[in-house]
Amino acid sequence: DVKVTQSSRYLVKRTGEKVFLECVQDMDHENMFWYRQDPGLGLRLIYFSYDVKMKEKGDIPEGYSVSREKKERFSLILESASTNQTSMYLCASSLGLAVVRADTQYFGPGTRLTVL
Amino acid sequence: GENVEQHPSTLSVQEGDSAVIKCTYSDSASNYFPWYKQELGKGPQLIIDIRSNVGEKKDQRIAVTLNKTAKHFSLHITETQPEDSAVYFCAARLRKHGGSQGNLIFGKGTKLSVKP
Numbered sequence: 001d002v003k004v005t006q007s008s009r010y011l012v013k014r015t016g017e018k019v020f021l022e023c024v025q026d027m028d029h030e031n032m033f034w035y036r037q038d039p040g041l042g043l044r045l046i047y048f049s050y051d052v053k054m055k056e057k058g059d060i061p062e063g064y065s066v067s068r069e070k071k072e073r074f075s076l077i078l079e080s081a082s083t084n085q086t087s088m089y090l091c092a093s094s095l096g097l098a099v100v101r102a103d104t105q106y107f108g109p110g111t112r113l114t115v116l
Numbered sequence: 117g118e119n120v121e122q123h124p125s126t127l128s129v130q131e132g133d134s135a136v137i138k139c140t141y142s143d144s145a146s147n148y149f150p151w152y153k154q155e156l157g158k159g160p161q162l163i164i165d166i167r168s169n170v171g172e173k174k175d176q177r178i179a180v181t182l183n184k185t186a187k188h189f190s191l192h193i194t195e196t197q198p199e200d201s202a203v204y205f206c207a208a209r210l211r212k213h214g215g216s217q218g219n220l221i222f223g224k225g226t227k228l229s230v231k232p
Contacts, residue, residue: 045220
């Protein structure tokens with residue numbers, strides 16, 4: 001089974017702090033994604049990566065950056081956390097090759113971040 | 117870009133009844149439509165998907181139908197059970213010019229409650 005793990009389930013930070021959210025997948029997937037989930041807004045894509053050291057902006061990249069130094073690890077960085085970044089953050093990965101089921105995204109359990 | 121509308125936002129049914137969740141999409145070039153189930157405290161998990169070359173797909177008690185002309189697709193759950201209670205998300209993926217695949221665009225979710 002594909003396993004996507006996130007470093008923390010719950011995180012509380014203060015305004016202005018630099019925050020790192022880590023995600024690791026164990027199935028050699030090419031693609032990795034970061035979403036945020038807010039009530040009534042569904043899942044919104046922040047950043048994604050199709051390969052090591054590659055990153056592309058999603059729909060709401062402002063205030064975030066990412067890092068992918070190794071294939072299995074994708075980090076989301078909040079350079080200076082703000083209260084409007086309080087949310088559930090979900091990481092996902094997918095195979096990324098042109099085969100059946102390659103586009104299925106597998107999600108981690110999420111990190112609930114609170115910025116005070 | 118693609119836009120996905122999902123209805124209803126909440127749905128309550130009696131155990132044993134059927135549940136139907138509907139989604140519409142805006143871009144006729146979308147070609148992949150997955151459904152995810154998110155249980156409390158967990159990340160979304162794929163339960164069924166359909167591609168644009170198929171009108172219906174069934175897996176035990178769940179089925180998905182796609183109407184490309186009307187640009188809508190639906191999730192049908194029959195003989196509902198309490199463990200079906202969760203938030204369900206639909207999504208659509210746009211096929212871009214040149215054949216590359218776009219990212220998933222998610223609906224805002226439906227909270228399904230199955231009462232024993």
